[in-house]
Amino acid sequence: MKIAVLSGKGGTGKTFVSINLAAAADQSTYIDCDIEEPNGHLFLKPEKLKIDPVKVQIPTVNKEICTGCRKCVEFCKFNALAYINKNLMVFDDICHSCGGCKLVCPENALSEKEKVIGEVQKGISESVNVITGILNTGESSGTPIIKKALNSIENNRGLTVIDSPPGSACTVMDSIKDADYCILVAEPTLFGAHNLNMVYELLELFNKPYGVVLNKCHKEKNPAEKFCKEKGIKILEKIPFDNELGELNSNAKIASRENKRYKELFSSLLEKVIEEVKNETVINS
Amino acid sequence: MKIAMPVESKSMDNNVYQSFGRSPYFLIYDLQSKESVYVDNSAATSQGGAGIKAAQTIVDSGANVLITPRCGENAADVIKSANIKIYKSVVGSINENIKALEEERLSILQDIHAGFHHHGGR
Known part of the structure; x- marks a missing residue:
């Protein structure tokens, strides 16, 4: 019980x-x-x-593949991503590990890494x-x-x-x-x-x-x-x-x-x- | 040179808004052409990460300088990555702040705060 x-x-x-x-x-x-x-x-x-x-999963970007379409930045409701100077910035502490950014990336440029919380x-x-x-x-x-x-x-x-x-x-x-x-x-x-x-x-x-x-x-x-x-x-x-x-x-x-x-x-x-x-x-x- | 500023309403006579991420609008002012454009801050109603989203708007506007009373750590990281200088606003109207920048009376914002996150329920 x-x-x-x-x-x-x-x-x-x-x-x-x-x-x-x-x-x-x-x-x-x-x-x-x-x-x-x-x-x-x-x-x-x-x-x-x-x-x-x-541990939780947080996104990490492959800069070689990322085209800067910003679909992930627009998707993230927690605003954990920004695209600045042709570079995707990930704010680990803001990320809620929903995995959505990885799903919406048309280039498969995002993968996940483990983070201890x-x-x-x-x-x-x-x-x-x-x-x-x-x-x-x-x-x-x-x-x-x-x-x-x-x-x-x-x-x-x-x-x-x-x-x-x-x-x-x-x-x-x-x-x-x-x-x-x-x-x-x-x-x-x-x-x-x-x-x-x-x-x-x-x-x-x-x-x-x-x-x-x-x-x-x-x-x-x-x-x-x-x-x-x-x-x-x-x-x-x-x-x-x-x-x-x-x-x-x-x-x-x-x-x-x-x-x-x-x-x-x-x-x-x-x-x-x-x-x-x-x-x-x-x-x- | 383009100057960005958090503003409460679409008027040059008004004061600079008290915070950055939750500001209703941003003024983007072109110092050469004297042209002012107001951009809606879509981050103002964000549940979290407003500073990051607002900073993205500033970077996308093509501004070279940001004048603001304060700025959080995450927003400052974004702004600085785009090589935009952050100046601390002085008490007074938007026009007075632009004048102060032209006369080199504004100082670089030093006290970047750690953010006001996690207040209330999550």
Whole structure:
């Protein structure tokens, strides 16, 4: 079973919920798809690391054959090509590796070369298999890293927790694509409710089953909770604003491994989610 | 000599546009014939790589000089490959900038910035 954890903004507690869910299960795989800033490994501290580079194809031109027709320059929607002084310039960092330029070249003057844009790390942290996607700084698209990270799951039958990137863009869509269930983590602020709405709309579009975890709850009004009630969204759990949690987090400790109360909270959250997925299967079958 | 400048509207009395890649138009001004031609900047609405596409437009216009308040790294690479000189614009109208260039009061643009890429969703 694959559970994706996402939120409309950063800092709501996606990684917090993901690592604790993974640690609460008997056996699990945790995949960090927040490739621009993966930090689940800081908590899980995986050992026996295996590192695989992630490569993409970028165009390279044979100047002898290129006639300067510019069909490739006109084709590239990312403007990664320019034709200056009878010379085709390729901007590697702008290229999204779609391969279109090679297809439209009537002279077959373009070929492709490999370029490393990041890596996928695999390791073990007690009962958790840890997979971390890392995009090199300055690269334009992280989706190849996410695809490779998601394809690195070895045990497909166990629980997989996918820690998604923040927001609702391509990288998020790629990371939730194969998820059986999505957990939305939201903060008790107006901004939090606004960003919750963004991912809510995305999931409606993807037709995925989902529920919300309200994080950092305090006694004040919770606009994210109000939003859930208005839209009839299931609230799976309310995690309190707790100094102890803050301290554990800032020391890179995993709450469900350190504190019995949080072990119980996340075990119960996991059970609720498993129950939800079962119900979904019944409805859809 | 032909001068290129990012401009907000098709008027010589207006100011130079504040950026290069996203400028609505480019003025191509011929210093000898005093003829001005305005070119649409098709890169202005690009999702990414606007600087590169805009620079291609400047190169294709046959300009020898670009006057702009600023210019990104990728655009500067394209422009420099075509041996076009980049001068930093001074505060004032397009006409004042042309005059400043003629009187050799403009300096070469030094602070090529690394670009404002990757803001917002991708």
